[in-house]
């Protein structure tokens with residue numbers, strides 16, 4: 001029992017360490033897969049020993065029963081809001097007021113922080129354990145969203161002990177979603193026929209307000225902590241001291257926060273923020289300046305709702321108004337019909353915008369967007385600009401609500417919106433827009449990677465009826481290509497050559513290229529591995545065989561089976577293979593005495609590279625991990641091995657030299 005307890009504790013420590021590396025230090029040391037494996041190991045051990053489960057175990061982030069409503073929670077100290085400075089003059093005035101009230105001449109020390117555009121929350125830790133969390137609400141009372149906050153991996157369930165831990169620690173911070181996570185998530189939602197989120201803030205807010213925390217757990221939420229609430233059992237003298245302590249407890253702090261003195265520091269940061277704003281991975285709507293010393297903060301006190309010791313510097317708006325000239329409908333390769341507003345071009349935050357997405361019919365209805373309307377649009381990071389709202393006062397007389405056409409604008413075939421889905425799709429598989437989309441996807445870099453096969457070429461080939469499916473790429477000839485516009489014989493020759501070269505590929509690239517709904521690059525790789533590069537076996541696989549694969553879910557399995565059952569698809573695939581497409585051989589994973597074992601390579605390796613080491617152990621059905629734990633079976637130590645070797649010795653794990661390793665695996 002002692003041994004299992006120790007194993008469990010080591011695993012928990014290891015997982016918590018990875019969270020800190022990832023979210024606090026922004027420096028992950030293992031791949032997601034490895035992290036997942038550690039979690040699964042821990043889950044298994046805990047399942048076998050339920051008595052050893054503690055509320056702060058990383059496994060306890062998910063699985064709470066759905067609520068019927070949120071309870072309200074009164075903040076022990078109110079969560080205040082901030083007064084605004086609209087320009088530099090108002091910042092200068094703020095600094096003057098601070099000095100005047102404090103009666104000091106010397107320059108004041110300030111903290112300068114990005115003002116994240118997410119959702120403010122309060123986290124409560126009692127004796128280092130995360131016990132409660134709430135929304136800001138009206139500042140006095142918020143909603144108890146403890147079980148949702150627990151799913152956020154960036155929030156430690158128990159504080160790390162790298163600094164003394166107060167009896168009670170309340171921490172305020174902002175929950176947000178990065179642009180890239182947001183984009184990824186919306187793409188996945190669209191693929192599944194779900195409604196995309198309007199912007200990262202809405203998505204973060206919506207995710208935190210889920211009554212079922214298993215939904216929140218699927219959302220890529222992050223947090224930066226920036227302020228104290230009530231603290232009992234320890235004192236801190238300044239914002240700087242506190243923010244330097246947060247990471248020691250495993251609480252993430254925005255690396256963009258700076259400290260400095262006097263009004264020039266305020267003005268300098270304000271100017272800088274305008275520039276770095278566009279490079280950030282998340283949205284901000286301003287900057288926050290705070291008097292650094294807590295003694296000064298107390299002395300300055302608060303007005304009714306906002307402190308006198310802090311101010312928000314507003315940045316130039318990323319929102320502007322413009323007019324909708326027209327609403328066009330664009331068609332994706334899956335036949336998805338997306339309404340796009342054509343705008344009177346307007347500059348937003350230095351970028352000229354002339355299109356905005358309207359997402360789908362539901363969104364158009366909800367905002368009642370019409371052609372001719374004057375609208376407020378917003379641009380956020382690299383997200384496609386969107387319409388925030390209609391300025392109704394400016395609506396021209398006689399305008400009509402906009403409805404998406406019932407027929408495809410490209411092929412006139414019927415457009416169908418399945419019940420419960422928000423996306424309407426053209427039902428004609430041979431719709432030129434879909435055919436073009438599918439071919440463009442097939443030849444793209446991440447798929448068959450056919451050099452020189454660009455959009456213009458695809459457009460012409462489809463319009464001239466030279467191609468209606470991807471297999472026909474392989475029957476194109478020099479004569480056909482040379483006759484196309486702006487196509488010299490030399491370029492035609494080059495394209496034929498790239499087509500030929502692209503025939504030696506991998507099964508993953510080919511499967512990805514087929515454009516099966518819900519099957520992206522990663523899933524294609526998983527399928528390749530699971531079917532050892534055998535496409536026929538994949539084509540014959542049923543739902544059960546597919547869902548048995550880790551990472552392949554029900555929805556994906558269903559689209560795969562549907563896709564391969566289709567006669568046309570089968571014909572296209574056969575034709576591709578007949579044209580000479582060949583897959584790299586995927587080495588079969590052999591059952592061996594090493595199947596399921598874990599190796600850690602440490603120190604500088606001299607006989608082989610880390611990559612080779614990894615592929616050698618994977619071929620044996622074993623895996624290579626980045627860190628030593630109780631579940632490590634072998635540590636291979638090269639010269640200069642340090643702490644990992646030490647840990648391996650402590651845990652009495654078999655230690656090998658590089659030569660020992662090669663001998664062991666029979667090389």
Ligand code: IVH
Pocket residue numbers: 080081082113114115116117118119120136174226227288307310312
């Ligand atoms: S300090 C009195 N710091 O701004 C201190 N707030 O208007 C108030 N916010 O609801 C909070 N980034 O959601 C503070 N670095 C930051 C912030 C920040 C974003 C938000 C927060 C709060 C609002 C205050």
